[in-house]
Amino acid sequence: MSNIAPPNNNESRFNQAPSQLLIAWGLTKYALKATLRNRSSLVFSLIFPLVFVAIFGSIGNGGGKISLGVLDSLNKNQPIYAAIQTIASQSNAPVKIVSDSEANLKTQLNQSKIGAILEPGASATSLKVVTSTANPQGGASAQTFLNGILSQLNLRAAGVTKPTFTVINQDVAGRQYRYIDFALPGQIGFSLISIATFGIAFPLITLRKTLVLKRIFATAAKPITFVVSQCLARSVQAMLQAAVILGVGIWGFHFTLAHGWVTGVELFVLSFLAVLAFLGFGILIGNIARDEQSLPIAINLFNLPQILLAGVFFPIDTLPHWVQVIGNNLPLAYLTTALRKVANDGASLVTVWPYILGIVAWGVAAYLIASRIFKSE
Amino acid sequence: MDGIISVKNLVKNYDQVAAVDDISFQVQEGEIFGLLGPNGAGKTTTLEMIETLRQPTSGLITIDGIDAAQNPQEIKRRIGIQLQSSGFYPGLNLVELLEMFAIMYGVTVDPAKMLEEFQLKDKAKAFYDKMSGGQKQRFSLCTTLINQPRIIFLDEPTTGLDPQARVNLWGVIQEIKKKGVTVVITTHYMDEAEQLCDRLAIMDHGKIISEGTPVELIDQLLKSGFQRHTEVRAATLEDVFLNLTGRRIRE
Numbered sequence: 274m275s276n277i278a279p280p281n282n283n284e285s286r287f288n289q290a291p292s293q294l295l296i297a298w299g300l301t302k303y304a305l306k307a308t309l310r311n312r313s314s315l316v317f318s319l320i321f322p323l324v325f326v327a328i329f330g331s332i333g334n335g336g337g338k339i340s341l342g343v344l345d346s347l348n349k350n351q352p353i354y355a356a357i358q359t360i361a362s363q364s365n366a367p368v369k370i371v372s373d374s375e376a377n378l379k380t381q382l383n384q385s386k387i388g389a390i391l392e393p394g395a396s397a398t399s400l401k402v403v404t405s406t407a408n409p410q411g412g413a414s415a416q417t418f419l420n421g422i423l424s425q426l427n428l429r430a431a432g433v434t435k436p437t438f439t440v441i442n443q444d445v446a447g448r449q450y451r452y453i454d455f456a457l458p459g460q461i462g463f464s465l466i467s468i469a470t471f472g473i474a475f476p477l478i479t480l481r482k483t484l485v486l487k488r489i490f491a492t493a494a495k496p497i498t499f500v501v502s503q504c505l506a507r508s509v510q511a512m513l514q515a516a517v518i519l520g521v522g523i524w525g526f527h528f529t530l531a532h533g534w535v536t537g538v539e540l541f542v543l544s545f546l547a548v549l550a551f552l553g554f555g556i557l558i559g560n561i562a563r564d565e566q567s568l569p570i571a572i573n574l575f576n577l578p579q580i581l582l583a584g585v586f587f588p589i590d591t592l593p594h595w596v597q598v599i600g601n602n603l604p605l606a607y608l609t610t611a612l613r614k615v616a617n618d619g620a621s622l623v624t625v626w627p628y629i630l631g632i633v634a635w636g637v638a639a640y641l642i643a644s645r646i647f648k649s650e
Numbered sequence: 651m652d653g654i655i656s657v658k659n660l661v662k663n664y665d666q667v668a669a670v671d672d673i674s675f676q677v678q679e680g681e682i683f684g685l686l687g688p689n690g691a692g693k694t695t696t697l698e699m700i701e702t703l704r705q706p707t708s709g710l711i712t713i714d715g716i717d718a719a720q721n722p723q724e725i726k727r728r729i730g731i732q733l734q735s736s737g738f739y740p741g742l743n744l745v746e747l748l749e750m751f752a753i754m755y756g757v758t759v760d761p762a763k764m765l766e767e768f769q770l771k772d773k774a775k776a777f778y779d780k781m782s783g784g785q786k787q788r789f790s791l792c793t794t795l796i797n798q799p800r801i802i803f804l805d806e807p808t809t810g811l812d813p814q815a816r817v818n819l820w821g822v823i824q825e826i827k828k829k830g831v832t833v834v835i836t837t838h839y840m841d842e843a844e845q846l847c848d849r850l851a852i853m854d855h856g857k858i859i860s861e862g863t864p865v866e867l868i869d870q871l872l873k874s875g876f877q878r879h880t881e882v883r884a885a886t887l888e889d890v891f892l893n894l895t896g897r898r899i900r901e
Contacts, residue, residue: 493723
């Protein structure tokens with residue numbers, strides 16, 4: 274047995290304490306190897322954020338159009354209808370025509386799927402417009418659209434080619450703000466907080482239960498060294514997931530970065546800081562929970578309020594005022610708000626310093642408490 | 651003279667209950683020392699205090715001349731440990747686990763060679779959870795030697811193994827002893843203690859109630875007039891079993 278020391282061997286080999294930095298680096302490498310080997314869990318933790326991104330990315334595409342229901346029986350040569358159809362047949366038309374029976378159209382009107390129904394009017398040159406109190410906005414935009422067409426037709430009928438009163442409309446070129454711009458930073462936050470808490474608390478409990486922790490702490494590795502390596506390995510995994518979500522958002526759903534790749538780097542810096550803070554909570558929860566049964570409850574007590582209140586699915590300012598005060602100061606809210614300011618508004622890391630400070634403060638608090646209650650068995 | 655391990659007046663209290671109650675013993679360099687006793691006798695607690703994994707309530711432990719309370723990190727570098735039914739880091743194969751342990755001790759090893767010496771050569775890419783009981787214990791034993799320790803501690807290494815795997819593990823432990831490594835072992839099996847141990851201590855209720863070589867302890871009992879109820883046969887049932895099924899390990 275070659276690895277067994279001969280008797281009366283040179284004792285000096287025991288005198289040098291190994292560097293904890295080297296141990297941490299090595300442990301991180303092997304922890305990452307083990308993590309990346311578990312493909313199914315990698316894929317699984319990406320499913321929810323990606324599905325949400327796909328759903329929210331699709332919202333707003335095709336939305337905003339005025340839908341007009343038209344009775345099958347309506348004379349298609351009716352002049353007003355002909356004018357509408359000319360506009361609707363253009364590409365990127367602001368209006369969509371839905372042709373159907375009266376009963377079906379009524380149902381769709383009440384479900385707010387269409388804004389108004391066009392029926393034959395009292396004369397050949399008039400139309401009846403039916404709107405519903407169930408969809409006042411749809412009705413109003415349909416009315417406005419139709420009024421515009423009517424005044425043009427009337428002016429033309431009166432032979433006016435140069436109207437006396439005109440308004441010049443000027444579009445200011447602006448960044449189009451869509452729901453994906455709100456949703457994607459939220460989903461990155463959702464994904465990061467999930468990996469960080471579930472991804473470290475569960476292994477901690479398992480490693481403790483199977484005495485792996487005890488065995489590791491019987492070596493020259495210090496507990497802090499081991500914990501640091503686990504956190505680093507998880508944060509690499511979390512960054513990879515954030516990159517995938519961001520990539521899908523950019524190439525799949527035209528999520529825009531205010532200043533291109535610089536903004537991307539800034540998003541990663543924010544994400545990394547936040548993951549480290551969330552990992553602190555993961556370690557904390559992993560030491561509070563007694564076993565695998567109580568752990569998911571404990572984690573959700575931390576995660577769910579944040580997912581609901583910290584601007585993941587809907588903006589914080591839609592909440593009641595006193596809830597906003599709580600929501601705005603949650604660690605996840607500091608992250609999602611900072612991510613949006615950087616990605617959408619083009620803010621720099623320097624200008625979002627209050628949010629960074631908030632993330633760091635939560636993180637420091639978590640690690641301080643976790644180090645007090647850390648159990649190795 | 652003090653041995654390689656010297657334990658003096660060691661006490662461990664858990665909420666007024668003494669798990670280990672003022673014990674003292676010496677382990678000499680190069681011997682296999684057995685710690686015997688029923689469940690809850692305090693064997694594992696004693697072992698874990700010597701391994702610096704647990705803080706004694708009072709008492710003095712010296713290992714290789716080093717005070718365990720003063721220099722736990724130095725002790726850890728000199729000893730190898732097999733915990734009772736311990737697992738290993740999930741998602742890594744045997745070679746990677748050995749490499750990871752080597753990093754934690756700040757040493758370099760040849761994993762392939764180590765595995766070969768423990769008859770695990772063809773399990774290099776296997777995962778710990780997927781192996782048989784005997785293979786697991788051999789691997790666990792293998793990891794105790796990564797830092798070329800002076801002493802190894804084995805906590806019930808053969809519990810749950812079939813006779814073939816047990817006999818095989820005894821052979822491995824004897825091999826380790828031959829190279830000059832001191833071995834401290836706990837066990838429930840008296841035949842194992844008799845086969846393996848040079849000296850042993852029997853613990854009960856946190857105290858050492860007897861200490862000596864297996865032959866000395868048996869002689870003491872016989873001198874007191876003890877007689878076995880059954881006639882002693884020249885072979886045991888274990889001999890029958892091993893004779894019928896062979897000594898080749900099955901896994």
